[in-house]
Amino acid sequence: MSELTLQNIGKSFGEHVILKDINLHSQRGEFIVFVGPSGCGKSTLLRLICGLETVTHGQIHIAGKDVTHMAPAQRQLAMVFQSYALFPHLSVRDNMGYGLRCAHFDEHVIGHKVDQIASMLQMTHLLHRKPKDLSGGQRQRVAIGRAMAVEPSLFLFDEPLSNLDAGLRHTMRFEIAKLHRELGKTTVYVTHDQIEAMGLADRIVVLNQGRIEQMGSPMALYQSPANVFVASFLGSPNINLLQGGWQPNGAHGQLILKDGSQWHTPLINTSGTATLGIRSEGLRICNLGQGLFDARVILVERLGSHAHVYLDGPGHHRWVARSEVHEAPSLGDVVGATVHPKDMLWFDDQQNLCSTGQ
Amino acid sequence: MLQRGIVFVLVALVLNFPVLTTLINSFRKRIDIQNSPLGFFAFDPTLEHYRKVFEHSTFHFQDYLINSLILGAGGTLLALLVGFPAAYAIVRFGHGRHTMLTVLSCVRALPLIVFAVPIYLLFQIAGLLDTRFGLALMACLINLPLVVFVLAAHFQELPSEIDEAARVFGAGTLRIVVHIMIPLSQSALIAVGILSFINAWNEYLFGVFLTSKSAIPISVGATFFATNLGVDWGVASAVLMMSVLPPMCLGLVSYRYIGRSLTTGAVKG
Numbered sequence: 001m002s003e004l005t006l007q008n009i010g011k012s013f014g015e016h017v018i019l020k021d022i023n024l025h026s027q028r029g030e031f032i033v034f035v036g037p038s039g040c041g042k043s044t045l046l047r048l049i050c051g052l053e054t055v056t057h058g059q060i061h062i063a064g065k066d067v068t069h070m071a072p073a074q075r076q077l078a079m080v081f082q083s084y085a086l087f088p089h090l091s092v093r094d095n096m097g098y099g100l101r102c103a104h105f106d107e108h109v110i111g112h113k114v115d116q117i118a119s120m121l122q123m124t125h126l127l128h129r130k131p132k133d134l135s136g137g138q139r140q141r142v143a144i145g146r147a148m149a150v151e152p153s154l155f156l157f158d159e160p161l162s163n164l165d166a167g168l169r170h171t172m173r174f175e176i177a178k179l180h181r182e183l184g185k186t187t188v189y190v191t192h193d194q195i196e197a198m199g200l201a202d203r204i205v206v207l208n209q210g211r212i213e214q215m216g217s218p219m220a221l222y223q224s225p226a227n228v229f230v231a232s233f234l235g236s237p238n239i240n241l242l243q244g245g246w247q248p249n250g251a252h253g254q255l256i257l258k259d260g261s262q263w264h265t266p267l268i269n270t271s272g273t274a275t276l277g278i279r280s281e282g283l284r285i286c287n288l289g290q291g292l293f294d295a296r297v298i299l300v301e302r303l304g305s306h307a308h309v310y311l312d313g314p315g316h317h318r319w320v321a322r323s324e325v326h327e328a329p330s331l332g333d334v335v336g337a338t339v340h341p342k343d344m345l346w347f348d349d350q351q352n353l354c355s356t357g358q
Numbered sequence: 359m360l361q362r363g364i365v366f367v368l369v370a371l372v373l374n375f376p377v378l379t380t381l382i383n384s385f386r387k388r389i390d391i392q393n394s395p396l397g398f399f400a401f402d403p404t405l406e407h408y409r410k411v412f413e414h415s416t417f418h419f420q421d422y423l424i425n426s427l428i429l430g431a432g433g434t435l436l437a438l439l440v441g442f443p444a445a446y447a448i449v450r451f452g453h454g455r456h457t458m459l460t461v462l463s464c465v466r467a468l469p470l471i472v473f474a475v476p477i478y479l480l481f482q483i484a485g486l487l488d489t490r491f492g493l494a495l496m497a498c499l500i501n502l503p504l505v506v507f508v509l510a511a512h513f514q515e516l517p518s519e520i521d522e523a524a525r526v527f528g529a530g531t532l533r534i535v536v537h538i539m540i541p542l543s544q545s546a547l548i549a550v551g552i553l554s555f556i557n558a559w560n561e562y563l564f565g566v567f568l569t570s571k572s573a574i575p576i577s578v579g580a581t582f583f584a585t586n587l588g589v590d591w592g593v594a595s596a597v598l599m600m601s602v603l604p605p606m607c608l609g610l611v612s613y614r615y616i617g618r619s620l621t622t623g624a625v626k627g
Binding site (some may be wrong): 050051087102 | 375517522525528542
């Protein structure tokens with residue numbers, strides 16, 4: 001049975017349409033990540049699932065029950081907010097026990113449950129403190145502990161790591177992944193960070209302007225993005241994109257760039273224009289004249305484990321290639337750049353994927 | 359530093375001149391006040407005026423004081439009981455967001471004398487004339503705009519995610535207000551409560567209009583020493599000094615809360 005089902009969900013504020021035709025079926029225990037740029041509607045969708053906003057049309061089912069018009073507390077879910085939303089006047093213990101207290105559990109049951117969760121989250125020594133006496137990561141754990149205490153069917157996370165520094169974000173990402181494995185609960189996680197999405201998700205849902213662009217496993221979306229938007233959004237640095245006029249040429253095709261140069265392409269299903277996408281790890285530095293094109297090195301980012309090499313290619317188009325640190329060229333060098341056909345993604349005139357090199 | 363201190367003392371003396379003269383006159387003999395009205399520095403102090411206040415046959419100081427305490431406390435409590443949920447509903451649920459605050463500010467901007475006659479007639483019909491409850495109700499109405507404005511500004515500063523989190527975990531609106539909003543609003547409640555008490559204590563216009571015998575507050579009672587035979591300045595000064603003590607003490611205790619609450623939201627952070 002699907003743990004979470006969204007059927008034709010739409011949301012508008014007056015005439016302003018925020019979400020349109022959202023459909024989703026999750027499996028029990030699945031970790032779903034809603035990802036997209038700011039303003040795409042991912043947080044609104046989460047709030048609709050939670051019950052903090054009402055749908056304009058459509059239905060929401062949680063654990064087989066229609067919860068579309070139910071109050072948040074009746075939906076058997078718990079939410080971790082971006083700003084933690086801890087109650088400042090309550091101790092950590094009282095914050096974590098808040099949901100159980102609202103449900104009128106006995107105090108000894110609440111105490112036992114809170115102690116259990118605090119032990120799991122390594123927070124026993126902090127139970128007497130107030131939120132203002134905690135660090136960002138500790139507050140985040142308290143927010144997670146508060147959600148765990150009510151034993152929900154569904155966990156919701158609204159950009160929980162966005163207020164943390166990079167190092168702490170990485171640590172907390174690991175903690176969240178570990179908790180999900182241990183608890184096995186269905187989780188819906190909202191983030192604008194595609195690295196978080198790739199690292200945590202069983203399934204990623206990419207949203208753009210209120211619509212689902214694509215959903216699937218992280219690697220499926222990375223290797224076969226449905227369109228230019230998904231290809232650009234996932235992956236760091238951004239995918240290299242080159243657009244040009246396209247025409248068939250026998251069993252192959254030709255991509256005609258602005259400067260008049262022509263590149264050999266497979267036969268793809270498009271008319272008029274095509275876009276070539278090459279991820280940075282697919283673009284390799286080689287000897288001059290031996291690659292797809294020659295280019296001047298305009299920037300080298302040495303990141304420890306690898307380097308990003310920025311190239312000024314044909315038509316002054318900017319490319320990013322990945323290189324081993326010890327093999328990275330120097331600033332100003334003129335080098336060749338090559339790509340294996342299997343690393344090429346082709347998008348048609350509607351910017352939809354029409355061919356991969358696989 | 360010394361120059362700054364001298365300036366502070368001079369400014370304080372100028373600002374507090376009326377209060378200081380009243381205080382000194384309350385301890386000066388009647389004959390001294392009549393003979394040298396500005397002779398503040400050399401006089402034989404006396405407590406005769408304070409004794410007269412309590413021994414006066416027709417001036418019931420204790421009753422006026424109790425009336426003012428009930429007016430102040432009752433009016434404040436009523437204003438908070440009505441204004442707190444009103445402000446919460448306006449900010450969190452948007453009820454009357456575009457009209458209520460505008461109407462409240464317009465009403466409060468009008469001089470209160472405009473409402474004197476219609477309020478008198480309403481109180482007469484309702485049997486509230488010359489009653490402590492009626493006066494407290496009037497104080498509530500006068501203070502309600504202030505209470506709603508200050509608390510609305512306070513609620514706007516509180517993140518709405520706190521309410522949402524409580525709601526997700528099973529709290530209803532009443533539980534959120536009682537268990538979360540009230541504890542988080544202590545400073546604002548203290549500040550606006552004290553301001554309301556001081557306003558109510560000093561209320562004179564409706565004290566004159568709506569009372570005649572049983573519910574006279576001290577702000578009205580203190581004027582009874584001005585008769586067609588003259589003003590007994592000494593006794594009047596003693597009455598005034600005793601009547602300003604409660605709000606003055608409250609103000610001294612609470613000025614930090616008032617300042618903090620009224621500047622809430624001035625700076626993001």
